[in-house]
Amino acid sequence: MAGRSVDLFQGTLDVLILKSVSWAPIHGYSIARWLEQTTQDVLRVEEGSLYPALHRLEARGLIVAEWGLSENNRRAKFYELTPSGRRQLRVEASTWARFADAVSRVLAATAQPA
Amino acid sequence: MAGRSVDLFQGTLDVLILKSVSWAPIHGYSIARWLEQTTQDVLRVEEGSLYPALHRLEARGLIVAEWGLSENNRRAKFYELTPSGRRQLRVEASTWARFADAVSRVLAATAQPA
DNA sequence: ATTGTCTCCATAGACATTCTATGGAGGCGA
DNA sequence: TCGCCTCCATAGAATGTCTATGGAGACAAT
Numbered sequence: 001m002a003g004r005s006v007d008l009f010q011g012t013l014d015v016l017i018l019k020s021v022s023w024a025p026i027h028g029y030s031i032a033r034w035l036e037q038t039t040q041d042v043l044r045v046e047e048g049s050l051y052p053a054l055h056r057l058e059a060r061g062l063i064v065a066e067w068g069l070s071e072n073n074r075r076a077k078f079y080e081l082t083p084s085g086r087r088q089l090r091v092e093a094s095t096w097a098r099f100a101d102a103v104s105r106v107l108a109a110t111a112q113p114a
Numbered sequence: 115m116a117g118r119s120v121d122l123f124q125g126t127l128d129v130l131i132l133k134s135v136s137w138a139p140i141h142g143y144s145i146a147r148w149l150e151q152t153t154q155d156v157l158r159v160e161e162g163s164l165y166p167a168l169h170r171l172e173a174r175g176l177i178v179a180e181w182g183l184s185e186n187n188r189r190a191k192f193y194e195l196t197p198s199g200r201r202q203l204r205v206e207a208s209t210w211a212r213f214a215d216a217v218s219r220v221l222a223a224t225a226q227p228a
Numbered sequence: 229a230t231t232g233t234c235t236c237c238a239t240a241g242a243c244a245t246t247c248t249a250t251g252g253a254g255g256c257g258a
Numbered sequence: 259t260c261g262c263c264t265c266c267a268t269a270g271a272a273t274g275t276c277t278a279t280g281g282a283g284a285c286a287a288t
Contacts (some may be wrong), residue, residue, distance in 0.1 A: 009141045010124030010245075012222065016220055023225065029236050039216035039224055049275050051238060056274090074235055074284060092285050093221050099123065099214055102153035107207050110150055111137065124245050124274075143265050163246050165267060168243090188255065188264055 002052035013045065013053050015092040016093055018085060021063055027070060054079060062088050127167050129206035132199060135177055139192035141184060142168055176202050184207065211222060 020031040032045045057063045062085035070076040081089065134145040146159045168191075171177045176199035184190040195203065 007125070009126060009274065011121070012123060012217060013275075016217065019220055026226050027236075031164065035159070035220065036186070038220050042212055046276060046277095047237080048239085048277065051236095052274085055238095055282090070236075072284070073119070076236060096217065096221065098156055100218065102156035103126060103130065103210065104214070106157070106247065107133055107210065112119035122246065127246075141265075160247065161266080162248065162250095162268085166245085176274065179282095184265075185257070189253090190265060205267095 004083060008043065008045070008049070010089065011097070013049060014057060015089065015096055016043070016045070017050075017053055017094065018062065018081065018089040021079045022086070022089060023083050025068070025080045027068075027076035027078050029076070030070075031079075057085070061085070122157065122159070122163070127163060127208070128171060129203065130157070130159070131167055131171060131209055132176065132203040132206065133163075133193050135193045136203060138182065139182070139194045141182075141190035141192050143186075143190070145193075154178075165210065171199070189194070 016035060020026060020034055026034075028047075028050055032047070032050055035043050035045055052069060054063070054065075058065055058079070061082060063079045065077045065079050065081055066077045069088060130149060131145060134140060134148055140148070142164055144159075146161070146164055148171060149157050149159055168177070168179075172179055172193070175196060177193045178196055179191045179193050182192045
């Protein structure tokens with residue numbers, strides 16, 4: 001059980017993607033690799049989740065895509081944050097922090113009130 | 115925006131409930147109140163989510179129910195952890211911790227690797 | 229040249245969970 | 259008796275993630 005990865009909790013993928021594309025244009029496959037690497041394989045994003053998510057974010061105008069060539073000389077779509085996407089990243093990161101803190105408070109509670 | 119509550123991320127409700135019932139028999143309505151109170155209204159559990167979740171957990175044998183009378187003299191179903199539920203609480207709490215830590219690591223990252 | 233492996237994109241379909249909306253019944257106080 | 263609060267419950271919609279699958283091109287090895 002020690003090394004298993006964790007299924008994503010619904011709603012977290014978007015903010016993870018927004019963060020991944022917040023520095024420089026990056027393609028989908030690379031996003032997945034970076035997330036796995038950064039989290040030591042705790043977060044594993046399946047392609048069947050990733051690409052629909054990217055399309056959603058693009059449709060909402062939070063990221064924009066452009067075709068290019070990957071490091072390995074392959075056709076790849078590079079995504080980048082729009083200004084609106086950058087605002088959304090801030091919002092969702094702060095929402096996540098509030099939420100995670102609240103859950104932690106519950107799980108750390110040692111007794112219930114009267 | 116400051117005081118808004120956060121929709122639950124799918125998958126977190128179970129562990130919150132298991133924790134809520136981990137001390138003494140408690141009924142559904144009271145679970146919702148306790149969660150709101152403990153998280154200063156950040157986590158708000160709707161009844162349409164709560165009761166189905168309780169039934170799910172009961173069906174899985176993680177909690178057991180017994181009818182009783184509430185503090186206000188009303189008919190209420192009191193839930194309690196089973197031994198199997200207590201084990202599950204440990205598992206899910208640890209899964210949550212791993213997950214939350216991984217997400218935090220991503221959101222705190224300041225640069226992407228080569 | 230052929231084969232295999234890896235990269236990269238993509239879609240379909242199943243599945244689980246949470247939400248909104250709604251209803252009802254009983255206790256209690258005004 | 260009227261209204262509010264407590265407590266349980268279900269139906270239906272919406273959403274997002276997963277598994278499974280496919281395809282095509284780059285590159286290395288044989």
